[in-house]
Amino acid sequence: MERASIANLITVPSHASVGGNERMARNMCRNIRTLYNFQPPSNDEEIHASALQFVRKLSGFARPSKANQQAFTRAVEQVTQATRELLDSLVTDAPPHDREVEAAKARARAASRFPPSQPRRGA
Numbered sequence: 001m002e003r004a005s006i007a008n009l010i011t012v013p014s015h016a017s018v019g020g021n022e023r024m025a026r027n028m029c030r031n032i033r034t035l036y037n038f039q040p041p042s043n044d045e046e047i048h049a050s051a052l053q054f055v056r057k058l059s060g061f062a063r064p065s066k067a068n069q070q071a072f073t074r075a076v077e078q079v080t081q082a083t084r085e086l087l088d089s090l091v092t093d094a095p096p097h098d099r100e101v102e103a104a105k106a107r108a109r110a111a112s113r114f115p116p117s118q119p120r121r122g123a
Helices: 006-010 022-028 044-059 066-089 099-113
Strands: none
Touching: 044 066
16 A cells, blocks of 8 residues: 655645545645745744644544544644744745735635625525
8 A cells, every 4th residue: 555645645625525524624724825935934823723734634633532632732733843843944045925915816716716606596
């Protein structure tokens, strides 16, 4: 059996079902975003939110049970620390991306992919 790469684990379509819970799967990866080379730089809250979503995706738990809470919390802390270390060690000659410009581009892409729905008849 072939091992899945981390990239394959985090690029599962957001509409995929995780343990049969499609609603949870749709909302699971919303905070996993590119964090590197932005102006202003990613803050600790953004890094923690991404780590939390990553651990949720890997574990399949949106909210772990009491029995798994300690392991879940420890994993989030470790991923947060590893992410901070990674971001601090990366180098590039490319100019940083402007958050507002990138957000506007993302909104435009979403609007073209998901046009407003037509109102229902009789509604």
